[in-house]
Amino acid sequence: MHVMPMIVQCRALRARLAKVIFAASAALCAVSPGAALAETRQFSMIIEDTILKLVDKQTFHVFSFNGQSPGPLFHVKEGDDVEIEVENQTTLPHTIHWHGLYQRGTWKHDGVPDVTQPAIPPGETFTYRFKAEPSGTMWYHCHVNVNEHVAMRGMWGPFIIDPKDPPPVEKEVTKDYIMMFSSWTSAWAKKPGYGGVPGDVPDFFTINGKAYPDTQPLRIKEGDVVRIRLIGAGDELHSIHIHGHLFEVYAKDGRPLANPYLADTILFGPGERYDLILRADNPGIWMVHDHIDKHTTNGSSPMGGMMTTIEYEEIPVKEQSFYKWKNKEFVPDFYYEESMKKPLDMHESPAFKGDPAP
């Protein structure tokens, strides 16, 4: 790891400080009787050059948000006024688009270069201000050279807006997981500013930036009502299969479906989000994976990529001699499931941090 130059350290410090100050004011708000009302929430993010480990020895030069990819979770309430200061510490221009948000009256905060704003130049800052609506599973990503920055440089994160009046099923949820899917062309791993062109051969495939076996299990128990939020963040399609259960396809692009339907496999494309409700009624260890088989390789090695498992706590995994993950060190919050239980805020996750690029 290299030493950060002083100016970068200062900027990072300033950003952290701003967050602390906001956290304090948010705490004050939290005790007010009007906690259910819309609040103003202020956050800040720094875009940095970061080396992210996808799996084993495979690293990738990404443009991270506060040092992590996927980026921090924004978890707010419908109607909140949100203010996000974005500082670009990389050497390339960027913007942030808040995918799925209405931006009523704030179209210049939609984050599209040459359409709603000039791109944020290196070293500059832009503050996005908008109302958090509509509710549901949204996400954010850069909108400059999306074929590279979004498809292959990890510039995305989840933006969850809780509804003012959640439907009954949402109140039943006991575990809330977020999965962002993306693919990577290793030939461009060390060449930021290039790649994402026709003819590329994606050869690494990740959930929340990691490929199996460096993904993490979903640990649940019988009786759990599990919500899984699938986000097509990268450039490929995915056909996600969960073993041993039928799940309800509950919401599309953040909107609950009037007519949810059951499935065991769901196909989606880049930009789409599907929220699944899975009622945990079948103890076991179950695969969760992309059924596009080539997405379960790491380079040309089989049985990697977009695979993970559901582990029921009723099954003692350490006793399953054949289980590859029987002695795996568990990393919590890998699907933002711990962050989703915390108060509304911007939440960073150590699991997604990389190292500063040299």
Next chain:
Amino acid sequence: MHVMPMIVQCRALRARLAKVIFAASAALCAVSPGAALAETRQFSMIIEDTILKLVDKQTFHVFSFNGQSPGPLFHVKEGDDVEIEVENQTTLPHTIHWHGLYQRGTWKHDGVPDVTQPAIPPGETFTYRFKAEPSGTMWYHCHVNVNEHVAMRGMWGPFIIDPKDPPPVEKEVTKDYIMMFSSWTSAWAKKPGYGGVPGDVPDFFTINGKAYPDTQPLRIKEGDVVRIRLIGAGDELHSIHIHGHLFEVYAKDGRPLANPYLADTILFGPGERYDLILRADNPGIWMVHDHIDKHTTNGSSPMGGMMTTIEYEEIPVKEQSFYKWKNKEFVPDFYYEESMKKPLDMHESPAFKGDPAP
């Protein structure tokens, strides 16, 4: 541009003449009191070798319909008897399949070589006769060597059949846009009769035959009820995202859904059609683009391909200094939106014309 040989000019003239004669007879029909009844409509199309400009310097040898790709709009009413004379002036065999039409009692007019008819040889003519049913967003395309002619030679156009009894929401529509999506492998641009084979690398991506920035904005105003008809005409999948709005997924393959649903991104494959209803309630300039990021490149240059914008007339675009299209010359009817307002007929569009192939 090359001089057309005399025989080609004559044929083209004959075709134009036939159209004029029909237009006159259609005009007569239009004044009759039975205008709501099924009518017999006669059209003619010539398949020609044409050089189409996709964007900037990138041209492609297509097999055009009346000199344009996408082809002319057929706009008729459910139950009409349609007769279309197709003359093949290229050096390769072709047919026309009317995708989505029942062809009840007329299966030999379904346009599949070696299944419903012999292909139309070069220099020959075939007249398709069928009833226009069912209603909805249909399309037509060649069915010979589809991997080349449909996937990469632009042999397709829209075929819109108005329902006899339109559902209420269709009567509300104030703007009606048609978007046909296709991809192109530039390595085959100048080699008609070849290409569309495994291993091809598509590197240009167009809406109605043009790539950004040579696409056109959708100009709407607050209060508009906008219908957007998406047609998967080429060989790739698309995940179309519209910023700043939720749209209603209203119809699939021409059939209104019993249970429409809301979305901001929609995935579809070749041959599929989706009709979206977007209620214009959020003035701004908004991106519309394929979220399969590689489809927003022109060759290996980023920020091209399948991108366009929605411009609300409430926003003075010329005053937005950062807006790439602030001084763009607007080409109307690029999404057939003007043709869709005209009386039922076959409508050609200057925007889609190419130059005769040398």
Next chain:
Amino acid sequence: MHVMPMIVQCRALRARLAKVIFAASAALCAVSPGAALAETRQFSMIIEDTILKLVDKQTFHVFSFNGQSPGPLFHVKEGDDVEIEVENQTTLPHTIHWHGLYQRGTWKHDGVPDVTQPAIPPGETFTYRFKAEPSGTMWYHCHVNVNEHVAMRGMWGPFIIDPKDPPPVEKEVTKDYIMMFSSWTSAWAKKPGYGGVPGDVPDFFTINGKAYPDTQPLRIKEGDVVRIRLIGAGDELHSIHIHGHLFEVYAKDGRPLANPYLADTILFGPGERYDLILRADNPGIWMVHDHIDKHTTNGSSPMGGMMTTIEYEEIPVKEQSFYKWKNKEFVPDFYYEESMKKPLDMHESPAFKGDPAP
């Protein structure tokens, strides 16, 4: 064809014998008054190295089930207790996953190596025991190195579970077809144990293991209620178009949809299943094909791959001079349609048999 070594013959014989014994016991069961109750059904399958012909001269080394790919049809009733002995006669490890089945209380029979069991080594046998639930169109496939074994070695077959209380429309069905879609990279045809890696170029595309013109027509008649079960078995997406009809999208992943919808083209991904209901009301000869155009090539030759036709018996095909298949030798049961009419059992199909690998 090569002579099978003695040991292989013996094993094959044993498997056939086991089946005969079971068939006899099943016959006994069939006459019992409790035939509607759940039954215990025992089957056996051998995984073998087999050379499968895809089309014309193109063969492929597959790992077959009882010598065929796709594998035998399992047709059972919801709630049946199923026992399947699987013997691995290849030189590589395998498992069988029963895609879509709950495996309640039997998660160790879900067939995932290193998660629910150790893979079955060459020469070894594993017996899967589970309850057949839920009902619907399920399938089975190997779960070892899926990028090769599933995507490209033909290790899959249909597993149909009849519901205890079928919805009315299912009782109307007169023809029941199963279509499994897969793609093949010919560069790996003769290299079992390799392939299925990023950069592969699939160049053969099959329905039930054969490419057009070696597929078979669906022979129906006016008034038939046709059920078509689409299964994404390989690694590509498909956009299947049926000419001349709107079909009802009746079930997804085996579950009848609360809100079926009409379509003429349907997109699906690997692992997904869609059941279509098509009411035969339009005599003719109609194309059925993947609208992803590149999937209609055989190598680089056009008009092959995933294409077939529906032939109405009201149309005398031999009299259609232009019809490519007018003198085609018809192979029944190519879509398991004959097997689906037989009593519940495991059904092998001569149409899918290959030759033992040398």
